[in-house]
Amino acid sequence: MKKIILFILFFISPFYIIFAPDNARSEELKPGEYQVKAAFLYNFLKFIEWPEGPVKTADAVTLCILGEDPFGRDIDIIRGKAVRDRVLSVRNIGSVQEAGECRILFISPSERKNIAHILEKARGSGVVTIGDTEGFAQQGVIINFFLENDRVRFEINIEAAKKADLQISSKLLKLARIVENTGPTITGTGR
Amino acid sequence: MGLIFFLLFCNLFLSITKADAGDTLPGPPSDLTKLSLEELMEMRVETVYGASKYEQKLTEAPSSVSIVTSDEIKKYGYRSFAEVLRSIRGFQTTNDRNYSYLNVRGFGLPGDYNSRILLLIDGHRINDNIYNAAALGREFPLEIDLIDRIEVVRGPGSSLYGSNAFFAVINVITRRGRDLKGVEVSGEAGSFSSYKGRLSYGNTFDNGPEMLFSGSYYDSKGNRRLFYSEFDDPSTNNGIAEDLDYERYGNLFGEMTFQDFTLQGNYNYRKKGVPTASYETLFNNSRFFTVDEQFWADLKYAHTYPEHLNVLARVNYNYYKYYGDYPLEGDPAAGEPEVLINKDYTRGEWFDSELQFVKSFADRNKVILGAYLQYDPKQVQRNFYINSGRDGFRDKRNSHNWALYTQGEIEMAHNLVLNAGLRYDHYKTFGGTINPRAALIYSPFDMTAFKLVYGRAFRAPNVYELYYHDGSNTQKPGLDLEPEVINTYEAIYEQYLGENYRATVTGFFYRIDDLIALQTDSSDGLLVFRNVDEVEAKGMEFELGGEWKCGTEGRVSYTFQETENRQTGDVLPNSAKHLAKLNVVLPLIKDKLFLGLEEQYTSRRRNVSGDFTGGFFITNLTFFSRDLTEGLELSASVYNVFDKKYVDPASETHRQGNIEQDGATGRVKATYKF
Numbered sequence: 001m002k003k004i005i006l007f008i009l010f011f012i013s014p015f016y017i018i019f020a021p022d023n024a025r026s027e028e029l030k031p032g033e034y035q036v037k038a039a040f041l042y043n044f045l046k047f048i049e050w051p052e053g054p055v056k057t058a059d060a061v062t063l064c065i066l067g068e069d070p071f072g073r074d075i076d077i078i079r080g081k082a083v084r085d086r087v088l089s090v091r092n093i094g095s096v097q098e099a100g101e102c103r104i105l106f107i108s109p110s111e112r113k114n115i116a117h118i119l120e121k122a123r124g125s126g127v128v129t130i131g132d133t134e135g136f137a138q139q140g141v142i143i144n145f146f147l148e149n150d151r152v153r154f155e156i157n158i159e160a161a162k163k164a165d166l167q168i169s170s171k172l173l174k175l176a177r178i179v180e181n182t183g184p185t186i187t188g189t190g191r
Numbered sequence: 192m193g194l195i196f197f198l199l200f201c202n203l204f205l206s207i208t209k210a211d212a213g214d215t216l217p218g219p220p221s222d223l224t225k226l227s228l229e230e231l232m233e234m235r236v237e238t239v240y241g242a243s244k245y246e247q248k249l250t251e252a253p254s255s256v257s258i259v260t261s262d263e264i265k266k267y268g269y270r271s272f273a274e275v276l277r278s279i280r281g282f283q284t285t286n287d288r289n290y291s292y293l294n295v296r297g298f299g300l301p302g303d304y305n306s307r308i309l310l311l312i313d314g315h316r317i318n319d320n321i322y323n324a325a326a327l328g329r330e331f332p333l334e335i336d337l338i339d340r341i342e343v344v345r346g347p348g349s350s351l352y353g354s355n356a357f358f359a360v361i362n363v364i365t366r367r368g369r370d371l372k373g374v375e376v377s378g379e380a381g382s383f384s385s386y387k388g389r390l391s392y393g394n395t396f397d398n399g400p401e402m403l404f405s406g407s408y409y410d411s412k413g414n415r416r417l418f419y420s421e422f423d424d425p426s427t428n429n430g431i432a433e434d435l436d437y438e439r440y441g442n443l444f445g446e447m448t449f450q451d452f453t454l455q456g457n458y459n460y461r462k463k464g465v466p467t468a469s470y471e472t473l474f475n476n477s478r479f480f481t482v483d484e485q486f487w488a489d490l491k492y493a494h495t496y497p498e499h500l501n502v503l504a505r506v507n508y509n510y511y512k513y514y515g516d517y518p519l520e521g522d523p524a525a526g527e528p529e530v531l532i533n534k535d536y537t538r539g540e541w542f543d544s545e546l547q548f549v550k551s552f553a554d555r556n557k558v559i560l561g562a563y564l565q566y567d568p569k570q571v572q573r574n575f576y577i578n579s580g581r582d583g584f585r586d587k588r589n590s591h592n593w594a595l596y597t598q599g600e601i602e603m604a605h606n607l608v609l610n611a612g613l614r615y616d617h618y619k620t621f622g623g624t625i626n627p628r629a630a631l632i633y634s635p636f637d638m639t640a641f642k643l644v645y646g647r648a649f650r651a652p653n654v655y656e657l658y659y660h661d662g663s664n665t666q667k668p669g670l671d672l673e674p675e676v677i678n679t680y681e682a683i684y685e686q687y688l689g690e691n692y693r694a695t696v697t698g699f700f701y702r703i704d705d706l707i708a709l710q711t712d713s714s715d716g717l718l719v720f721r722n723v724d725e726v727e728a729k730g731m732e733f734e735l736g737g738e739w740k741c742g743t744e745g746r747v748s749y750t751f752q753e754t755e756n757r758q759t760g761d762v763l764p765n766s767a768k769h770l771a772k773l774n775v776v777l778p779l780i781k782d783k784l785f786l787g788l789e790e791q792y793t794s795r796r797r798n799v800s801g802d803f804t805g806g807f808f809i810t811n812l813t814f815f816s817r818d819l820t821e822g823l824e825l826s827a828s829v830y831n832v833f834d835k836k837y838v839d840p841a842s843e844t845h846r847q848g849n850i851e852q853d854g855a856t857g858r859v860k861a862t863y864k865f
Contacts, residue, residue: 033236039223040231047228077223134551135499147246150235150340174397175228 034074036152037145041104041130042078042088044143049167050103051126061086062101064093066118067108070132096121107141109133115141126165137179142166144179155179235260243598243610244314244351244559245501245549250640253610253630255683255697255732257343261366264338266776266787268813268828270381270858272331276361278774279343280695280734280748283767283793284327285839287850288417288436289465289481291328295345295358296699297728297752297766301799302842307357307650307675309348313365313455314503315489318355319511320539320567323653325361332459332485334407334442336377336389336862339366346699347648347679350612350628353563353594354651357677365446365455368393368401373865377407381858383436385411401448411438414853417466419474421846427474435466435477451494458486465515469845473518478532481515499551506544513537525580532577537655540569557600559612564593570654574661586658590619592651598628608632616649620657621673624649638687645681649674656707656720667712669720677703695734702727725757742778742785747771762797765840767806769794779814787813798840798848807837822864829857 041063061083065071069092079090091102096118099105105127107118112133119140122129129141137144137157142164144155156176161168223231249256257279269275273284273291283294285301293305310317310325312333318325326332341363348356371393379387391405413436423430440461447454462482468474489507496502514536521531547561567590575583598612611629618624628646635641652672660668679701686694705722712719730752738744750770754763762768773790789811795803813828831854838849 035223036231036234036236039226040228042224043226043228043231081224134495135497138495138497147236151232152234152236153232172228175232 032074033147033152034071035077037132038071038075038078040145040152040154041106042081042083044104044128044130044172045083045088047169047172048128049169051165060089061103063088063090063104063106064099064102065090065106065108066093066096066099066111068110070108099127102127104128104130106130106132107136115139123163128164128166129160138181140181143176146177153177157181243600244547244561245557250634250685250687251608251632252344253628253632253642253644254344254346254348255642255681255685255695256345259341259343261339263774263776264335265817265824265826266785266813266815267774267789267811268787268815268826268830268858268860269335270830271329272333272335273328275335275341276327276343277791278772278789280746280772281345281730281732281750281752281770282343283770285765286328286852287469287839287841287845288413288467289463289469290326290330293325293327294765294767296701296730297754297768298358298703298726298763299765300763301765301840302844306355306653309352309354309356309360311352311360311362312457313453313489313491314362315455315487315491315505315507316352316543317485317487319485320509320541320565320570321511321513321537321572321653322655323355323651325355326483326485329409329438329440330459330461330463330483332442333363333365333457334389334405334444336407337365337391337403337405337444339364339370345697346644346681347626347628347646347677349616349626349648350614350646351559351561351596351598353596353614353616353626354592354649354674357648357650357675365444366393366403367395367446367448368403369395371403371864375862375864377860377862379858379860381411382853382856383411383413383415385409385858399450403444403446405444406442408441409439413437413464413466417851419467419847422468422474430474432466432468432475435464435475435479437464438462451492453491453493454488455491456486456488458484460484467841467845467847467850469842470517471519471846473520473530476518476530478516478518478530482513484510484512486510501549501551503547503549504545507542509539509541509543511537511539521579527579528577531579534573534575534577536571536573536575538569538571539567541565541567556602559596559598561596562594563596564591566591572655572659582661582664584659584661586654588654588658590654592616592618606634608634616651618651618674620652624674624676640683640685642683642685643681644679644683646679648677648679650707652707652720666709666718667715669707672707672720673705673722675703675705675707675722677701691739692735692737694736695732697732698730699732700727700729723758726754726763727757728752728754728763742781743776745773745775747773764797764799767794767796769806780816782817783819784814784816787811787815789813793837796840799843800848802848804838804840804849807835808833809835809837824860824862824864826860827857828859829855831855 075090078088081088093099105122109132111118131141131144137155140160142157142160146153154176157179159181259275276282276293277284285292292299293308304322304324305327306323308325344360348360352360375391377389387409389407393403395401415434417432419430443458445456462480465479472479487507487509491505493503517533519531519533521527521529523529543565545563549559551557570588572586594614594616596614600608600610603609609631613627615625626647626649630642630644633641651674656669657672658668660666681699684696688694703726706724706726707720707722708724709718710721710723732750734746734748736746754766756763771792775788777786779786791809794806797803810832811830812832813826815826817824834855838851841847841850
């Protein structure tokens with residue numbers, strides 16, 4: 001009898017796992033890497049102060065994703081959410097020239113080769129550049145995600161934030177790894 | 192019967208949450224955005240380090256990888272490292288009531304010392320420098336509660352890690368100060384009067400430093416009456432070994448991180464009583480024990496330089512000591528005591544250092560360059576008798592080995608990555624060896640990866656095999672041994688199904704040449720280690736895993752493997768053709784109370800005398816609760832619930848062909864964090 005039970009247990013368990021109720025699919029315990037990153041982006045908005053102008057789009061904060069979009073549907077969890085009485089809108093853009101109205105510019109890993117050019121164009125426009133690629137922060141991207149012990153972490157290039165005239169709250173800085181520009185003229189910040 | 196009920200129960204549970212979800216959560220989950228930054232930083236996404244020496248996603252690793260987290264260790268109530276390994280696809284452990292041994296891909300000869308597995312703790316090589324053994328039972332040199340996660344990288348790893356990375360590399364990542372943020376006290380009690388206590392403190396400070404200190408102690412009387420029919424005679428206590436299965440260990444661990452530097456120290460002591468009268472010792476004699484001690488201090492520097500350059504440098508000092516008393520029948524006529532104590536003793540000290548550069552280029556291309564140096568100032572082996580004129584054995588060596596390695600990850604075409612590496616190792620004893628690995632990884636879709644892997648690995652002969660002898664009474668040293676070599680071919684298919692499931696199918700073939708085995712030299716009748724055996728094996732593995740937000744998680748796997756000794760045509764001893772594992776965690780109260788269910792099947796195995804042991808199922812159950820009051824974790828476990836009588840094949844040094852394992856046992860554990 002015991003053997004039969006054990007056999008059934010082994011036999012049905014794969015099917016059980018496959019045919020478990022459908023809704024469970026969207027409710028996985030470990031959220032996708034990019035779902036977590038999307039939630040981070042949303043959180044960042046609360047801790048960053050933009051300068052007055054030149055960006056003046058009423059009622060909306062625009063997040064632009066430049067290049068191959070790694071988020072896919074994961075970005076939907078923050079699309080249309082309210083931030084400080086304004087609505088977060090998300091746009092995919094193909095080149096940095098279209099970034100005019102973006103408050104947040106997420107630079108996809110696919111843009112690695114163009115990073116210097118993108119930063120050049122984005123400079124001084126009060127846009128928060130966010131990367132997801134090792135080394136981006138050192139090259140001047142303001143916030144850059146990385147993975148550590150399976151967890152999403154982020155680093156901040158304070159110099160770059162200052163240049164963009166952004167105020168980053170100390171709470172955000174405390175949680176971040178502080179990095180420096182690779183340029184020879186910059187000396188130690190933080191740590 | 193109850194088991195089926197549990198499964199139905201979770202179905203039921205899921206259906207209930209389904210109804211709830213339908214009412215309150217239209218569309219995709221939105222709660223992530225309600226989490227704070229701190230909470231988000233604690234969320235895990237799946238990555239692996241050990242396969243390539245840098246963090247990468249599982250599907251990008253040039254191997255088939257399994258990961259066990261501290262969360263699973265708690266929810267399944269694992270008491271030792273061997274119990275964790277036993278739950279992993281294709282892995283099987285055996286125990287001879289002295290040490291635990293790991294069997295991977297059908298290979299785990301009784302009497303071998305886990306020297307074909309490389310054990311790393313935070314990337315630092317732990318295998319000792321006498322037997323090159325990975326200690327995996329309670330002799331495992333780290334407190335199990337300090338494990339953050341375990342990465343098991345299957346297949347040959349010598350192209351990155353050198354010797355012993357033959358069948359698998361197991362990298363254990365320890366918890367860090369930030370994972371504790373305060374004091375943790377833990378106590379547990381289990382069957383056979385087993386008790387364990389632990390006190391840990393960890394924290395991370397605003398200006399950067401991070402630290403963790405921990406001490407623990409375990410004491411068990413073990414099974415106080417063990418019966419061995421081979422000794423069932425009035426002269427040997429009717430086969431009953433009394434109070435000889437005891438075990439004690441103590442562990443001290445400390446780690447400090449400041450900026451790019453991490454200093455880690457660990458000390459472990461374990462003493463085990465041996466009830467089996469192996470090595471022709473006297474039966475039921477309380478003098479028979481073994482002790483293993485291991486210490487290390489490791490300093491690591493890791494820094495990310497501009498231009499995507501990661502540098503890792505480490506240097507460490509390691510100490511390993513083993514000793515044991517083996518009570519033998521003395522010869523009073525020759526002036527010896529009636530119980531003659533034979534003392535076996537080894538001590539190893541070694542330094543190793545490593546320097547490694549990882550440079551990333553555009554896209555996914557990456558290159559690793561590394562250099563490794565190990566220096567062994569002391570490799571001491573001794574064997575002698577107390578109060579006897581018999582000859583002893585004493586051997587003192589020093590040696591060194593060094594290596595250079597490189598690995599590259601090149602995106603050859605869209606979705607197609609070549610991961611190829613090569614390592615040259617040079618040993619004082621036998622010279623040089625080159626070991627390559629190449630993997631083609633094709634991901635036509637985000638959720639799909641196909642991998643083709645070829646790898647070659649080696650195991651250097653250890654000083655025990657090279658130099659041990661007993662004054663050439665029965666055994667002489669195997670001085671001219673060459674390394675063992677394995678060539679492995681693997682095909683791996685990994686598929687994510689929806690967002691909750693992950694399926695893996697692998698097929699492997701390997702061939703081992705020059706396997707080192709104890710032989711009798713026909714010219715003088717002495718035992719000697721020689722490179723003689725050839726082994727071939729092939730197998731398939733299937734695994735399906737899933738996780739749901741309701742807290743249910745699980746995996747089920749099946750392994751089919753066939754091994755063959757090419758000389759004899761026989762299947763290898765202790766090699767099970769079929770392994771199946773089922774692990775399920777069911778939430779009984781959401782986020783608070785969980786039931787962990789584990790089911791393991793091992794098919795029959797041949798023992799060294801050619802008989803077959805029976806196949807068996809083992810069922811383990813654990814109730815685990817967290818935060819019923821804040822900071823408190825409680826668990827209660829029953830292992831081998833149905834009290835199944837099963838045996839593991841024993842090595843030739845035992846009179847018993849098989850060693851019976853424990854029946855139903857239990858444990859309760861409480862951990863409080865403040």
